Amino acid sequence: GAGVSQSPSNKVTEKGKDVELRCDPISGHTALYWYRQSLGQGLEFLIYFQGNSAPDKSGLPSDRFSAERTGGSVSTLTIQRTQQEDSAVYLCASSLIGTIVNEQFFGPGTRLTVL
Amino acid sequence: KQEVTQIPAALSVPEGENLVLNCSFTDSAIYNLQWFRQDPGKGLTSLLLIQSSQREQTSGRLNASLDKSSGRSTLYIAASQPGDSATYLCAVVNNNDMRFGAGTRLTVKP
Numbered sequence: 049g050a051g052v053s054q055s056p057s058n059k060v061t062e063k064g065k066d067v068e069l070r071c072d073p074i075s076g077h078t079a080l081y082w083y084r085q086s087l088g089q090g091l092e093f094l095i096y097f098q099g100n101s102a103p104d105k106s107g108l109p110s111d112r113f114s115a116e117r118t119g120g121s122v123s124t125l126t127i128q129r130t131q132q133e134d135s136a137v138y139l140c141a142s143s144l145i146g147t148i149v150n151e152q153f154f155g156p157g158t159r160l161t162v163l
Numbered sequence: 164k165q166e167v168t169q170i171p172a173a174l175s176v177p178e179g180e181n182l183v184l185n186c187s188f189t190d191s192a193i194y195n196l197q198w199f200r201q202d203p204g205k206g207l208t209s210l211l212l213i214q215s216s217q218r219e220q221t222s223g224r225l226n227a228s229l230d231k232s233s234g235r236s237t238l239y240i241a242a243s244q245p246g247d248s249a250t251y252l253c254a255v256v257n258n259n260d261m262r263f264g265a266g267t268r269l270t271v272k273p
Contacts, residue, residue, distance in 0.1 A: 081261075090265045
């Protein structure tokens with residue numbers, strides 16, 4: 049596709065429910081990144097994938113967060129038993145080559161609201 | 164742990180003015196630094212990427228400089244336009260970690 053796409057664009061859920069956020073990277077980009085942008089805070093790096101593997105999962109805020117990537121393309125970020133503090137905009141980015149040092153291109157984000 | 168600071172937090176200028184946004188970082192052992200703009204309700208748009216071996220990058224009315232030894236980068240916007248109004252973020256990469264500043268919210272008044 050022309051750019052990184054994310055779905056849904058907005059998600060409202062009740063506390064305790066699970067949510068799945070999807071990211072479609074730019075075709076041919078081997079690296080994929082997830083970030084979180086909370087109100088009043090800066091962008092927070094969560095995890096990145098080199099192909100289908102995630103060399104560094106230390107940015108995930110808790111064990112309720114998990115991410116996977118299949119086929120070297122689409123990635124899903126799953127948040128289990130959502131809490132109100134999970135409310136944020138979740139941004140996905142991709143880059144051509146699989147290291148974090150390369151220029152990243154961002155999707156429009158998914159705005160998650162946990163009631 | 165890398166810390167990235169952007170000053171000012173907000174800036175309002177009249178159209179046509181030249182302006183400078185500042186970014187400072189605490190760990191100078193960086194791989195690169197990237198400037199982004201973020202429009203309300205949208206994702207980030209990459210503006211300029213400066214590798215650690217470079218001193219500056221230019222794109223149109225934008226010029227970004229990097230001084231690793233002092234831990235500083237500036238984004239210079241020439242002849243500002245109302246369409247430049249957005250939040251500008253700088254991000255620094257070292258090792259496998261990317262750290263963002265809190266951003267500068269720029270408003271260019273017609």
